[in-house]
Amino acid sequence: MTFRLLGLGLLALALPAWAHNHPTALRLATTDAPPQIDGRLDDSAWLRAPAHDRFVQYLPADRQPARWRTSVQVLVTADALVFGIRAWDPQPERIRAPLARRDQVKADQDFVSVFIDAVGHRRTAQYVRVSAAGAVEDGLYAAEEASEDAAPDFDVQAAVQRLPDGYSVELRWPLAALRYPHADGAPWRVMVARSIPREERTLNLSAPLTKDALHFIAELQPLEGLDDLVEQVRERGFFALRPELTLRSTRDTDADGTTRRARKASLGAEFKWRPRADWVIDATLNPDFSQVELDAPQLAGNTRFALSVPEKRPFFLESADVVGPTQPDESGENRSLAAFYTRAITDPDWGLRATWRGAGAEATALHLRDAGGGPVLRAGAFATRVGTQPRDSEASFARGRRQFGPIGLAGLLSRRDFGHGLGTQVVGSDGVWRAGDSDQWRGHLLLSSTTLGVDDAGDVQRVDRQRGHRAWLGWRHLDADWFANVNVEEISPRFANDNGFVNQSGVRRASAFGYLRLGERELAGLAMHESELQLTVQQTQTVADPLLRVAGGQVVDRLFRPGFWFAAARNTGVWGHVGLDSLRAKSGGRLHDTRTLMLGFESNPGELLSFLMAEVEWGRRLDVDADRVGTGLQAQFEAKLRTPLPAGWWLEFEQRLGLGWVDGPSGQRAFTDRSAQTLVVLHLSARDSLRVIHQQTRFTRRADVSAELAAEDGTDRQLALMFQHRIGLSRIFSLGLNRASERPGLARHSELFAKLTLGY
Template sequence: MNKTTWNGILHMAVIVCGLAFSYSLFAQNLDKTYQVPVIKTDVNIDGIIHQEEWAQAETITLDYVTRPYENTTPPVKTEVKIMESGDTLYLAFTAFDPKPNDIRAFYRDRDKVWSNDLIGVKLDPFNDSRLAYQFFVNPYGIQMDSIENEMTKEESDSWDAIWESKGRITQQGFEVEIALPLRIFNFSEGKGAKTWGAEFVRFYPRETRLRISNIPYDRNNACTLCQLGEIEGFEDAKQGKNLALIPTLVVGKGRSRDLDESRIWDDSNTNEVGIDVNWGVTPEISLQATINPDFSQVESDAAQLSINNTFALFFDEKRPFFLENADYFSTNYNLVYTRNIGAPDYGAKVTGRVDDHTFGVFIANDENATFLVPGNLGSSIATIEEESINVALRYRYDVSDDLSFGLINTFRSADHYHNYVLGFDTKYAITHQDTLRIQWVGSDTEYPDTLFKDFCDDNCQVKDDFSEAAMRTKEEDSFQGIAYQLNYRHEERDWFFRYDHYAKRDGFRADLGFVSSIDKTTDVIGGGYIWYAEDSWWNEFEISGDWDIHHTDNGELLEKESQIQFLLQAGMQSSFELGFETRDRVGLRHDRSILAIDNNTTLFHEDTIWTYFDFRPSSSVYFETFARYGDRIDFVNNRLGKEWTVEPNITLSLGEHFEIDIEHVYSSMDVEGERLYTANLTDARLSYQIDQRQLIRLILVYSDIERNKANYLDPNDIDARSTDFGAQLLYSYKLNPLTKFFVGYSSSGFEDDNVPNLTITEQSIFMKLSYAWLN
């Protein structure tokens, strides 16, 4: 053999030996189970790790950078000490840093410090790779908690628990102490040692944001929670009574006026007393109940621009009762969207996990029944002014770590209306890289006979008076429909593939959920390839794409699309995306009184380019922007135009306490060489975090839409200019997630062709107080 051949053989041998050694370390770390010592006294959580307090603790080191690198040696040392007292799990993190002045730490509201230096833990008390509790803390003790759901591949920070944390920056880095009461977990109580899934994590954001862990991560395994390490102990762990009574008081005064009428102010007063109950019935089962609740939101929704859009907007749920254990009701279809329940007098929820069985039940009334009316070209919102009862039931049986079966049932009913939904779903992990999900859902619905008239221009007397929503609600008797989907995923270290098939039949409705389209069958095929780099200016490069096609139940083409995109992640915590898409899709119906697509719509062709860029050049500045340019259907006039959209967002941290977050959306469209509209939306949020518990926030939202009426086919139905303005000033004090005090002021107004000056239409002041008695 020549020298080149020998060099090649030696090179391959080194690689094989390296991989074998790495795998050996990987296997050893996965197999290692840490023992959690039991202590007899409580620990003073003050952010100062006293050696005498932690002398009995097990010490664990974080030895792997798992992202963006692949199980490399960290540039900094991190130690965590762990022990438990029978009712509390204690953790102490020592995060060493050679340059403590570079530590990124700010005083922010709870769950708002993701960009900071963080330490934390993921815990799976059932050790079955289904759900994991996540707790993270910044160097000042600011908390973040969430639930990771392996079944849906989603993480939700809407879950809030009461736990302790304190932190401080030192000359060697920073220290954090954490106390996690066992009452906040669902777990199996009983005699004998228990094994929990666990991972200890540090986020180290500098030029690159490093994720540092005590266990290596296998990128060839698509299951994240399957790779958690293990901790063992909790022989005498007790959850205790775990009862919380939370009375609430809401006091407010407001006024509003209709500018189309007399413009006289109408005053209103709010004085409401309610009570919430959180009870750990057993360590595995929880009950939440509320009587005369205040379901108002303290913080305004993120502003969204609604122009040239035929489908209803989605808003996240923010109300505590509905957020608690919401993951128990998750399925592939969004069948439980509790923002549809607007003004209940009572509510109750039971969730739990017993052995291989997971379940959730909730019930709430509502003064109205509000729901989406879905279609294949658009959706609308319907309201029936009758008190409704709303029920959701969810059950899942885990046959093994790889196979689960589930059932979902929702129920909405009023005097002249009902919607019943029943569905089945399954998830099967064929291999570590291959996952199959299937769901089938059926519904039975009855609308009031006159509901369709709410969506008519004039009682639907002639063809032009109709809309798709009117056609979808014009039903004399109850009707039925089904929906089903199949999702296959193959995910490896370097490449991935997906295939999805969705079908939602014409008669299907999910009125407690957020299902905005029906009468549509969709097929999607996609995949991509990933390259990784270490010790380079870039970390990851990905190329991916997909092809999808949509038809009606009758096989009529609705849309066909192909797209390709490129992703680059690099220094300064930056990422850059570039995408191209080409699409054929139909516009609006010519005859709105029939649902046919063929010979009743125009098929338009759209070519679009888009890009996304974000970076964090320092701890105090974050910038991102999304931009898109290309063809887009003008849905008002049913023709093709050129749309230009830019969405920049900048976040500035001025010192440790003050933050400015400004998001702007600019969108414009030209049709036939002339401007059709120009729209601007600005959402500015100024926050001053006084300390861990106190916050002052000012929110300003301003939108302005200018239309060229000469370029509209029917200019009488539009305003040349419409402007909306909203403001909210809020002070909050949070002792914990359940004990809170808010006081604030809000106002809103608008301007259009009939109201030539920006005029205030609503004003209110409010105070909300809740206090949690824990037992």
């Protein structure tokens, strides 16, 4: 404690002089030659640009000076910000620089990252990571959820040069890729981070951020030297066109052996127009998503609730922060998806979207036509009924938000029209109040109206108009000693949103997750950089639902989970909890007491085995379909390997496994749920790669007369093989083969495709 107080005192003495030393940009004259983006930092402009090198350590322990020297310089050209970052390293041979896919620059690699908040309010920030090999990850950081979303891509250009004493990075960030208001905006803010993976992963920052901050962009610093740049470029328009040509040959075989073959050529396009700084117009026509990576399989055999998957399609990712938050909070609930869940849009024929961003307000609206065929959800307290979407629907969504100092208020409208009198409308409001540096309140109220129902057989039908609501209020607190996230919500029985994700309704829920910080500790000779005692509590009860014959006041789940977490060397995290839960599988059924022990860990062991994760929960688990408890297990495992090959190639291998089972009364296995995904990427160069994905899910159940359950054995297999040549976002050529099969029935699908995308 004495040494920590001494360190804080020394840092406090240094802060007054350092706090005003912000990154400063150099404006290049129109006659100056812009730098070549080659990573070398040897252009004449870099000799004149001021360097900012006052970095501090954030990980593994904050409030300490950085041990590795890093400097950042910024140039302003006529159409871009250019960052020059120099990363010195006393052991350059230990720099981890594997070739990696876009958006896969993680903690196992040496990288630098740049966060830019061009609105200046530190509510959201765009970020770009550049690894020491030149790989790029980009996305949005949202302060309200304290989370990153790597799905959005920006048309940036980056290059890296390895040096005898480290490496240097040049990052060109076009002004067209930044989002900022037309007038009255605050100064642009930036932060540069550098990650060094060694025995102890170190993260150094150009801003004086500590772990007490409510989110990662709380201390972004003003970027000085821009002067009247925003005023000069705010009227400048940008236009981008991305036509795409797809050639496809398909073969489908039904369970009865009938085979259908088809060949198709389709031409699509995406348009982006920014008439001035605060407006962005997006349009898509006949988009094709055959090159999008497969969703990772999930264990779904022992749940009656639908599972959500992340968005990866470009059209839906523009200014995703204006649409609303999309990341789950610490309690594991993804409440924001109730308002708008883009994966509810299955196969759009065309779409149009407009986004406006002002200094204190923002808004977006979109309308599209969907070919349909995906799932439509109708939820209850104990299960989600799933039907098939009628084809050729139209979807509309709009949200506007206004900031009043620390309070932000938003309103939204959502509409889905399937024709023939089938449709759903949602109107609502959401808000956030930042009550100081340590506390945040959030909530929403959504009202729905629908004439579309799904019966027990999964058939879509027209019903008399049904109305429902969803109300949620959450409090989040973080300080130097403890963290708390408390939520209360009510979802009425008939709440529905066919542009959102609603997998449970007819419930009232109160939940809380919190932890107490214990700081640095030593356990059995192992140095723990951080340690926490955690507690999760939750209770969900039914609201009376006469239509589904559900009585009110039944406990659906009651969770009590004391646990722990600590971090150690090699970016290792270890966590666990004791589950003293009570769960009910069906209305009127027994409230079962389950007792489980969960242990998990993740680590970046080394350059070859770059990531390892395992989580196992064992004990008395609920068999949902049989409505009884038995000894069981649920586990997931993930490993990532990267290794260099001759000719400068890199091989990337990822393996994910999932396993779940519960024993029956006789001690024999009642059911087994398995999932597996193998991903192999051969990086031929920074632009060329060959990717193979094979994944399988299988659920088997033993016949049980007493529980009136028949034997089951269902398997779903998918194989995707794709070669891709990629130059940023402007030129992408993909050639691939997809195969899928499912059993029982032995239905099979195969597809060969070639796709060319050009950006102008």
